[in-house]
Amino acid sequence: MSNFKFLFKYLNKEIVSIILCIILSIITILCITFIPYFIGDSVDIISSFLEVNNVNTIDWNPLYQNILIICILISLLVIFQLLFDTLLGYFVERITVSVRVDTFNKINKVSIKYIDEQSKGDLISRIINDVDNLNTGLVSGIRQFFSGVVQIIATISIMFYLNWILALTVIVLTPFSFLLSYIIAKKSAKYYKKCNEYIGEGSGIFLEYINNIETIKSFNYGPKSFEKYEKTNLNLYKVGQKAQFVSSLVNPSSRLINNCIYAFVGTLGALLCVLTYENGGNFLNTTMSIGMVTTFLQYSIQYAKPFDGITSCLSEIQNAFSSLTRIKNVFLTPDDIDEGKEVIEGKISDISFENLNFGYVQNQKIIKNFNLDVPYGKKIAIVGPTGCGKTTLINLLLRFYDPNSGEIKLNGVSNLKYSKKSIRSHFGMVLQDTWIFNGTVFENIAYGKKDATLEEVKDACVRANCLDFIERLGKGFDTKIADDSGLSAGQKQLICIARVMLLMPDIMILDEATSNIDTRTEMKITEAFKKLTDGKTSFIIAHRLSTIVSSDLILVLKDGEIIEMGNHKELIEKKGFYYDLYNAQFSN
Numbered sequence: 001m002s003n004f005k006f007l008f009k010y011l012n013k014e015i016v017s018i019i020l021c022i023i024l025s026i027i028t029i030l031c032i033t034f035i036p037y038f039i040g041d042s043v044d045i046i047s048s049f050l051e052v053n054n055v056n057t058i059d060w061n062p063l064y065q066n067i068l069i070i071c072i073l074i075s076l077l078v079i080f081q082l083l084f085d086t087l088l089g090y091f092v093e094r095i096t097v098s099v100r101v102d103t104f105n106k107i108n109k110v111s112i113k114y115i116d117e118q119s120k121g122d123l124i125s126r127i128i129n130d131v132d133n134l135n136t137g138l139v140s141g142i143r144q145f146f147s148g149v150v151q152i153i154a155t156i157s158i159m160f161y162l163n164w165i166l167a168l169t170v171i172v173l174t175p176f177s178f179l180l181s182y183i184i185a186k187k188s189a190k191y192y193k194k195c196n197e198y199i200g201e202g203s204g205i206f207l208e209y210i211n212n213i214e215t216i217k218s219f220n221y222g223p224k225s226f227e228k229y230e231k232t233n234l235n236l237y238k239v240g241q242k243a244q245f246v247s248s249l250v251n252p253s254s255r256l257i258n259n260c261i262y263a264f265v266g267t268l269g270a271l272l273c274v275l276t277y278e279n280g281g282n283f284l285n286t287t288m289s290i291g292m293v294t295t296f297l298q299y300s301i302q303y304a305k306p307f308d309g310i311t312s313c314l315s316e317i318q319n320a321f322s323s324l325t326r327i328k329n330v331f332l333t334p335d336d337i338d339e340g341k342e343v344i345e346g347k348i349s350d351i352s353f354e355n356l357n358f359g360y361v362q363n364q365k366i367i368k369n370f371n372l373d374v375p376y377g378k379k380i381a382i383v384g385p386t387g388c389g390k391t392t393l394i395n396l397l398l399r400f401y402d403p404n405s406g407e408i409k410l411n412g413v414s415n416l417k418y419s420k421k422s423i424r425s426h427f428g429m430v431l432q433d434t435w436i437f438n439g440t441v442f443e444n445i446a447y448g449k450k451d452a453t454l455e456e457v458k459d460a461c462v463r464a465n466c467l468d469f470i471e472r473l474g475k476g477f478d479t480k481i482a483d484d485s486g487l488s489a490g491q492k493q494l495i496c497i498a499r500v501m502l503l504m505p506d507i508m509i510l511d512e513a514t515s516n517i518d519t520r521t522e523m524k525i526t527e528a529f530k531k532l533t534d535g536k537t538s539f540i541i542a543h544r545l546s547t548i549v550s551s552d553l554i555l556v557l558k559d560g561e562i563i564e565m566g567n568h569k570e571l572i573e574k575k576g577f578y579y580d581l582y583n584a585q586f587s588n
Contacts, residue, residue, distance in 0.1 A: 003321055006328045010095045017091035021146055024084040029150040031077040032302065033158055035070055040295030042066045047290050088143060096135040103127050103330055111336040112400045113360070121204025126330060129199055130323035137320020140313035148306030155303045159296065163286045166269055166296050173261045174304050177254040184250045185318055191243035192322045198236035200326075205229045247318065258304040265300045269293035337402070340419040347506045348410050348426050349376040351397075351537065355406035358396060366392050368560040370406070374537060374553075381540045381548035383581065384557035390541045393557075394509055397539070399423055428505030432512035434492040435483070441470055442477040445498045452502060460502035463528045465521055466494035490517045497525060501532060508538040514547065545582050554578065 011018065045063050104127060107115070115123070159167035209216060209225050216225055272288040356370035366389045374380055382390045395401050396408060399420045408415045415423060436444055445460060446452040457477065461467040469491055473479040481487060487495075497513060510529065514522045526547065529538075542548045549568040556564035556571070556578045564571055564578050571578040 003324050003328060006331070007324065010098055013098070014091040014095060017087055021084060021087055021091075021142075022150075024080050024087065025146040025150050028077055028080045028084055029147060029154050031073045031080070032151065033154040035073050035077075036295045036298035036302070037158065037162075038066045038070050038073075039298070040289075040291035040293075042070075042291070043294050044289050044291030084146075085143070088139065088146075092135060092138045092142065095138065096131055099134060099327065100127055100131045103131065103327055106331055106333070109335045110330075110333050112395075114333055116360075119200060119204035121202070121207040122200030123330075124207065125196075125200040125203040126323075126326050129203070130196065130326050133196075133316075133323035134320050134327065137313075137317045137323075140316045141320065144306060144313060151302060151306050155299050159299050159303070162292055162295065163272070163288055165272065165286055166265060166288075169268060170261065170265060170296075170300050170303055173264065174258070174300075177257040177261075177304060180257065181250045181254050184246060184253065188243050188246040188250075189318050189322065191239055191246060192319045193325070194239045195236060195243055195319070196322050196326055198232055198239060202229065202232045202236060205232060254304075258301075261304065262297065262300055266293065266297055269296050336420075338420050340415075340417050340422070342413070342418050343422045344410065344418055344426060347376070348537070350374070350409075350411055351507075352409045352412075353406070354409065356396065356403050356408065357405045358392065358401065358403045360392075360401075365404075366560045367396070367403070370560070370562065372555070372562070376537055377535050378552040379533060379538045379540065379550070381542060381551035381554045382557060383542060383545065383548070383554060383578065388557040389560040390557060391511065392560075394429075394511065394539065394541065397509075398427060398429070426506040427509060428500040428503050428507070429509040430493075430497050430500050430511070430513035434489065434496050436481060436485075436487070436492050436495065438482045439480070440477065441473065441479050441481055441495065444481065444495055445477075445502060447499055448503050456502060457498075460498045463501045463531070464494055464498035465525055465528065466491070466498055469494070490521070493517060494521075494525075497528075501528070504532070506536060508533050508536060509541075510538065511541040512543060556581075 042063055045066070107123060107127075156167065156171065159170060205225075205228055209229070216222055269288065270293060272286070273290060273293060276286070276288045351374040353370050353372045356367050357365055358367040359365040366387075370389075370393070382393065384390055392401075396403055397415075399415060402416065410418060410423070437447075442454065442457055445457050449456075454477065458467060461470060470476060470479075473481075481495075483492075493513070494517065500508070508529070513529075514525050517525060540548055540551060548554060552567065554564075554566060554568060554571055555562055556576075558577065564574065564576050566574070572582065
């Protein structure tokens with residue numbers, strides 16, 4: 001998909017505004033075009049006064065009429081130029097909003113794998129910086145294109161009407177300015193592309209720094225982090241300097257050529273005046289007067305003005321096209337594959353993993369030949385060393401990723417046949433990492449259930465043991481909170497637990513869900529989880545083995561494979577890996 005084809009989808013939606021802009025542009029340029037004509041005619045009228053011996057016999061009315069016409073044209077020019085700029089700004093802003101919203105929606109549709117592989121700062125840069133660059137380029141480019149095309153056509157037409165020799169001279173010489181601009185712009189394009197890449201990289205480093213400021217400062221990594229950012233910023237400075245230097249050559253170079261053309265047209269016009277006078281008012285079927293020379297000098301400027309306009313904003317246009325390419329590449333990313341069409345009816349009563357194999361990177365398997373049957377209502381605990389595949393197994397279960405081979409069956413049917421939305425609606429998940437968005441406490445807890453009532457939310461908070469601290473907040477459930485609003489890690493996790501408590505899902509997934517909570521509160525939450533998971537299937541990923549001793553089945557993973565399996569008592573009696581792991585935690 002070309003950049004123009006991609007952009008046309010959005011321009012096509014604004015076809016009415018574009019047509020109105022074209023009409024306003026035509027009126028504006030006609031006003032601009034006829035002003036020099038009447039100025040030149042006024043000069044000829046004033047020149048004719050020099051030949052009159054008696055001032056009292058001079059007819060001033062033609063001059064007054066020209067002055068009146070010029071004033072009217074200038075007034076219309078101001079009015080229609082204002083309307084053009086206003087309308088252009090409005091519809092370009094609408095396009096910008098559409099592109100930004102569509103880019104956000106597209107990122108929401110791509111696979112989690114794509115998100116994991118991208119720099120988060122670079123993705124943010126595409127939605128914010130690149131769309132802003134596109135906005136600037138569209139305003140500059142469309143303004144120059146609309147007015148430029150009309151102005152060139154109108155100026156050429158009236159110049160040929162007045163004198164074909166000077167008209168042909170202007171037309172032949174002016175393209176040299178545009179050709180030079182094109183050569184320079186082509187060279188600067190690669191630098192602007194690199195600039196946007198460094199902006200994305202710098203945004204990623206800065207986002208990483210802000211999100212992990214406490215860790216960075218506690219390890220005194222600030223200077224190193226600054227060096228990393230400074231290096232990227234220096235690269236951006238070097239490439240940006242080259243881009244600005246090369247693109248800055250465009251305007252002065254084109255203006256130099258245009259000024260030379262201006263001088264040449266003035267000299268040739270004066271010569272034609274002399275030749276016209278010597279040949280009785282006609283030379284090569286053309287006429288030329290002092291006023292016409294004045295008019296042509298202005299027309300030579302007007303004819304070159306669109307080229308100057310394009311070259312003056314060429315850096316913005318090039319930057320916009322570079323940003324457009326980066327935005328377009330997001331849209332070229334395939335959507336998250338969801339072949340599932342069926343909806344899960346009722347509850348998920350049985351889960352089975354059959355010959356499951358998966359790796360985030362090709363030829364590097366994390367899950368290997370994994371087989372397991374999970375009957376309904378069982379509490380399954382998953383333990384093992386870091387990187388053994390515990391969280392990966394959950395990612396596969398929720399279809400954040402699909403296996404390389406093998407399959408997961410829900411109620412005896414491959415989970416690939418069910419839609420991802422249908423599968424995930426049956427799961428509730430509490431992670432070690434909390435997530436609080438900007439909004440009220442009520443909105444945060446009711447995130448997964450839009451029709452939740454205040455009574456339902458309060459009941460979930462009672463079960464999650466967080467009602468007391470919520471009521472102590474300034475406005476209770478109406479208190480505005482965010483990830484950085486001063487809540488402790490434990491309080492944020494309690495809100496996340498209440499969020500799941502409200503949903504009452506068929507299957508619970510707990511990934512170190514009580515890691516940020518004090519021991520006393522943990523005991524109460526554990527009791528609440530017991531009630532929540534009673535008679536339901538649940539998966540618990542835990543490092544603190546004391547939280548899983550009551551599990552129906554404990555899976556011990558190592559290198560993506562089950563090395564031990566059984567309940568707590570059975571695994572202790574085996575005196576294997578789990579036995580060593582358990583004793584290591586309680587030996588002191």
